[in-house]
Amino acid sequence: MPELPEVETVRRTLEPVIVGKTIERCEIYYQRLLPQAGASQFCGQVRNRTIREIVRRGKYLIIDLNGELELIVHLRMTGQLIYKPTQDLPLQKHVSARFWFRDNGELRFVDQRKFGTMYLTQKGDYQGIHGLFTLGPEPLADGFTWHVLAEKLKSMRAIKTILLDQTKIAGLGNIYADEALYRAGVHPLKPGSCLGGTEVKKLHQSIVAVLKEAIASHGTTIKDYRTGSGDTGNFQNKLRVYRRTGKPCGNCQTLIERIKVGGRSTHFCPNCQRWDPECMD
DNA sequence: CGCAGTGTTTTTGC
DNA sequence: AGCAAAAACACTGC
Numbered sequence: 001m002p003e004l005p006e007v008e009t010v011r012r013t014l015e016p017v018i019v020g021k022t023i024e025r026c027e028i029y030y031q032r033l034l035p036q037a038g039a040s041q042f043c044g045q046v047r048n049r050t051i052r053e054i055v056r057r058g059k060y061l062i063i064d065l066n067g068e069l070e071l072i073v074h075l076r077m078t079g080q081l082i083y084k085p086t087q088d089l090p091l092q093k094h095v096s097a098r099f100w101f102r103d104n105g106e107l108r109f110v111d112q113r114k115f116g117t118m119y120l121t122q123k124g125d126y127q128g129i130h131g132l133f134t135l136g137p138e139p140l141a142d143g144f145t146w147h148v149l150a151e152k153l154k155s156m157r158a159i160k161t162i163l164l165d166q167t168k169i170a171g172l173g174n175i176y177a178d179e180a181l182y183r184a185g186v187h188p189l190k191p192g193s194c195l196g197g198t199e200v201k202k203l204h205q206s207i208v209a210v211l212k213e214a215i216a217s218h219g220t221t222i223k224d225y226r227t228g229s230g231d232t233g234n235f236q237n238k239l240r241v242y243r244r245t246g247k248p249c250g251n252c253q254t255l256i257e258r259i260k261v262g263g264r265s266t267h268f269c270p271n272c273q274r275w276d277p278e279c280m281d
Numbered sequence: 282c283g284c285a286g287t288g289t290t291t292t293t294g295c
Numbered sequence: 296a297g298c299a300a301a302a303a304c305a306c307t308g309c
Contacts, residue, residue: 001289075289076288078287078306113305113306114304131289156297157297263300
């Protein structure tokens with residue numbers, strides 16, 4: 001569930017409380033959290049290193065250690081990265097890793113479904129982290145114009161499938177792909193190549209708007225997602241189609257439908273999002 | 282009770 | 296190419 005707005009919220013909530021802190025020690029409780037290293041080697045490498053900055057790329061968090069190494073974190077489905085200012089003894093379930101800081105405080109990786117991953121790499125060297133290496137452009141960066149989006153949509157694949165492809169655009173997941181398509185009035189099954197210029201512009205605007213609004217609301221908590229402070233987000237109250245199957249569209253009262261696109265649950269308004277199959281290009 | 286559904290990414294097979 | 300399915304998991308809801 002953590003998509004771009006959730007990961008960005010985690011980044012923003014962790015930044016003021018962990019930048020400048022030095023890792024005194026760490027413990028790994030789930031070996032597969034680290035696909036490329038053993039726990040003892042990993043902890044040995046991060047020990048006594050200071051967090052210089054924390055940046056986000058797509059759904060990845062990149063934590064700079066001493067300007068030399070980078071700790072790469074991907075939360076996948078249910079991962080949480082939470083800062084605990086004081087010792088709290090009742091250890092919750094599903095704790096995959098803990099980092100203790102020299103001046104007290106703890107960073108904890110909690111992950112019910114255990115899909116989350118962490119990597120350690122030389123600064124800027126992402127060749128060993130395939131998903132990060134092949135990541136598409138940041139939708140909230142200045143360079144992401146509607147022309148860039150148009151270039152990525154040149155495919156006969158369903159538009160929803162293209163939006164979820166991280167090599168095309170970084171950071172969109174199931175929630176915001178559905179929400180952006182609804183706002184743009186584009187049917188999720190419409191082939192990318194079939195969108196006209198006006199539609200691409202509208203979709204571009206919708207993607208940027210929904211991501212910014214979701215960040216302003218600290219992300220969407222359906223169940224597991226938490227900010228770096230352990231709080232829930234608020235954007236779940238502002239969703240217009242995602243998980244609203246059978247409820248009336250806010251625009252036309254038509255009931256929201258759910259279909260499968262590329263194996264993923266997809267929610268849309270059959271009246272506001274139409275696809276007349278007359279595109280033959 | 283069993284089993285489908287949940288959603289991200291990688292891998293494998295057609 | 297591009298798509299489907301499976302796999303990595305634990306828990307929820309029917």
